[in-house]
Amino acid sequence: MKRFVLGGTALTSVLCWSLLASSLAQTPSAVPTDSARIATLPEPSAERVVLPKSVPDPIEPFNRMIWALNKGLMTRFVKPTSRVYRFVVRKPMRTGIGNFGKNLTYPGRLINNLLQGKWNGARDESYRFVCNTTVGVAGFFDVASKWKIPRSDADFGQTFGQWGWKPSCFLMLPVFGPSNERDTVGLAADTAANPLLYIAPYDFVASDPLTWLGPYTYLAYAVMYNDLSDSVGDYVRFSQAEQDPYSEIQYAWTFARENRVADFQVKGKQDEASLETLESVFFTFKDPEFPNRGKTRSVLIPATGRKLEFTYWLQTGKAPVVYIVPGLGSHRLAATALALAELVYQKGFSAVCVSSTFNFEFMDNASTAEVPAYMPVDVRDLHVALTEIARHLDKLYPNRFGSKALLGYSMGGFQSLFMAATESTNGTPLINFDRYVAINSPVRLIYGISKLDEFYQAPLAWPANERTDDIENTFLKVAALTKNSLAPQTSLPFSEIESKFLIGMTFRLILRDAIFSSQQRHNRGILEHRIRKFRRAALYQEILQYSYEDFLQKFLIPYYWTLGIELGAPDKLEAAGSLRTYFAGLKANPNIRLIANRNDFLMPEEDLAWLKTLFGADQLTIFEKGGHLGNLFNPAVQQSVLKALEGLK
Numbered sequence: 001m002k003r004f005v006l007g008g009t010a011l012t013s014v015l016c017w018s019l020l021a022s023s024l025a026q027t028p029s030a031v032p033t034d035s036a037r038i039a040t041l042p043e044p045s046a047e048r049v050v051l052p053k054s055v056p057d058p059i060e061p062f063n064r065m066i067w068a069l070n071k072g073l074m075t076r077f078v079k080p081t082s083r084v085y086r087f088v089v090r091k092p093m094r095t096g097i098g099n100f101g102k103n104l105t106y107p108g109r110l111i112n113n114l115l116q117g118k119w120n121g122a123r124d125e126s127y128r129f130v131c132n133t134t135v136g137v138a139g140f141f142d143v144a145s146k147w148k149i150p151r152s153d154a155d156f157g158q159t160f161g162q163w164g165w166k167p168s169c170f171l172m173l174p175v176f177g178p179s180n181e182r183d184t185v186g187l188a189a190d191t192a193a194n195p196l197l198y199i200a201p202y203d204f205v206a207s208d209p210l211t212w213l214g215p216y217t218y219l220a221y222a223v224m225y226n227d228l229s230d231s232v233g234d235y236v237r238f239s240q241a242e243q244d245p246y247s248e249i250q251y252a253w254t255f256a257r258e259n260r261v262a263d264f265q266v267k268g269k270q271d272e273a274s275l276e277t278l279e280s281v282f283f284t285f286k287d288p289e290f291p292n293r294g295k296t297r298s299v300l301i302p303a304t305g306r307k308l309e310f311t312y313w314l315q316t317g318k319a320p321v322v323y324i325v326p327g328l329g330s331h332r333l334a335a336t337a338l339a340l341a342e343l344v345y346q347k348g349f350s351a352v353c354v355s356s357t358f359n360f361e362f363m364d365n366a367s368t369a370e371v372p373a374y375m376p377v378d379v380r381d382l383h384v385a386l387t388e389i390a391r392h393l394d395k396l397y398p399n400r401f402g403s404k405a406l407l408g409y410s411m412g413g414f415q416s417l418f419m420a421a422t423e424s425t426n427g428t429p430l431i432n433f434d435r436y437v438a439i440n441s442p443v444r445l446i447y448g449i450s451k452l453d454e455f456y457q458a459p460l461a462w463p464a465n466e467r468t469d470d471i472e473n474t475f476l477k478v479a480a481l482t483k484n485s486l487a488p489q490t491s492l493p494f495s496e497i498e499s500k501f502l503i504g505m506t507f508r509l510i511l512r513d514a515i516f517s518s519q520q521r522h523n524r525g526i527l528e529h530r531i532r533k534f535r536r537a538a539l540y541q542e543i544l545q546y547s548y549e550d551f552l553q554k555f556l557i558p559y560y561w562t563l564g565i566e567l568g569a570p571d572k573l574e575a576a577g578s579l580r581t582y583f584a585g586l587k588a589n590p591n592i593r594l595i596a597n598r599n600d601f602l603m604p605e606e607d608l609a610w611l612k613t614l615f616g617a618d619q620l621t622i623f624e625k626g627g628h629l630g631n632l633f634n635p636a637v638q639q640s641v642l643k644a645l646e647g648l649k
Helices: 034-039 060-088 091-104 106-115 119-134 156-162 181-192 202-207 213-241 245-256 272-282 335-346 360-365 375-396 411-421 445-456 464-481 496-521 537-543 548-562 572-576 579-588 605-614 635-644
Strands: 170-173 177-180 295-301 306-313 319-325 350-353 401-409 435-439 592-597 620-623
Touching: 060 170, 060 213, 060 245, 091 119, 091 213, 106 119, 106 156, 156 181, 170 181, 170 245, 177 181, 177 245, 245 464, 272 496, 295 375, 306 360, 306 375, 319 335, 319 375, 319 411, 335 350, 335 401, 335 635, 360 375, 360 496, 375 401, 375 411, 401 411, 411 435, 411 579, 411 592, 435 635, 445 496, 445 548, 464 496, 496 537, 496 548, 579 605, 592 605, 592 635, 605 620, 620 635
Parallel strands: 319 350, 319 401, 401 435, 435 592, 592 620
Antiparallel strands: 170 177, 295 306, 306 350
8 A cells, every 4th residue: 555546656756846935924033942933933724624534543553563574574585585486487477376366266255245235246256257267277367357357356344344344443464464353354254265275185184173274374375475476566665665654554544445435426627737747656667677676775974974875777888877866755766766767777877866855764864954945955965965876886886987967856856956056156076967857846946835735725625514525535536546457548536626635635744754754853842742653643643734834934944043044034945945046057057958847836837937038948848738747657758858868978
């Protein structure tokens, strides 16, 4: 399960911008403590979006320990052994084994379709079983799907839910993963309904009844391992890329197993820009083995004394290298970052991925500031990290790197342009790049934060007495869509309020993770709840009440006040987060390439017009549609990215 998944991909890289307030109060001339500073700030507005509650998690510490156990099992055993398994057992055979295991569980699906009164479902599953068992050679070939016989998956957990059993306790099971008390009992019943439980040699059964489960256990786990071998890479990557994957799984599981059926009727008008932005999920790496071919190493950051990890893909001979900086809060292993790395690697470039300055990995290891979001400091930290990585790679692989390019998207694009504009003013020897490429970079980050909080508050347009149910239905739509194969041509069933809220919700979770990570490093007493590693639910609920503007006023500005830097002065943050401030440096740098979309909601018309006065047609490429990062799957856009790197070879 991933962060509000859509088509199996997290929405964490849909939008990016800096965290700058749309209105900043004048700071008093003398503020002795953080608490005194906070007391002068206005309270958040009374009306807020209330998210649907998840299944209660009273044994959260125990569940988190089981999650850690599962993560260790997947990372240390299943993933390394599955690489050997996939090499020996090729994809067609693995698919056949998976089909065979699925076909054998037909009795359970039949029983539960009948128990739920789904007569058509029982009929369809029976047709599928007969076709796959006969024509499909004992189920190794899924001919029923080719013949378009519908699936009707059903299990005892769903049956119990239809009968009225509301789960009251989230459970993380060893190996099997997320569940609850209802689905755990259902899992036991599903196991009992599996015919393998009763298939055993007569003499084996008669000799010792306690060993009846032996053949079933071995075969069941063999089929489970076969299925895991193709998905464990995504599991491990998700567990590494998210600050707290457990909490996201815990919340998403509520809607994945909700017995309520989503209402797919679109109520109200749709918004083209935000719908196209959601299509950013279609841009991902094509080769499932590509992430595994990358190497991960770390470099020591002198200012922090900690090591920052990075991932790279190296060409066999000397080649230009592209450093990829992702969007706000994104990890170096995020799908968009990996897709861009694969794109440039296939065209002969070496690729290096680092995490966002707003991601926990960078914050914990490479950031000199306790609270991120002030661009002059954040970009400087990023520049230092990239310099250390380049030096490290040059030592490891002498004479293997040619020209160097910096490619960033969204927030990463803004930071790339920031470096390009200040290239000539570096006070210490930092790496210079031969090309700076920015994809969908905002111009004014202060404009971005107003859109960010506006999108999250979009459901306030719904009637108050219906709002929570409508939000829940939106999440149910997403959960239902993950079970289907989506394509860019798919019409997403979201209204303007829903599509904007999904984007805003994604970034509210990114903010939650950033606040938790920063306060875990140094708790400044702003949060009321204790910061605990194994019990976070109440604290997370508190943090989610903070908007991005609240974050700036209650976390960022007070922090920099303690350092003697006044960010509360009028226009101080606005100037630091606007490319207009760096007009001269941008104008003087011919190595900049910028790709933008006309209907990007982070790019109002006046900003686009300003870019046209700054860059010529050879530096600026504009697409009419795509929202924010929503057209990266388009071959024409991908070609424009590669064209921006032309000349480096």
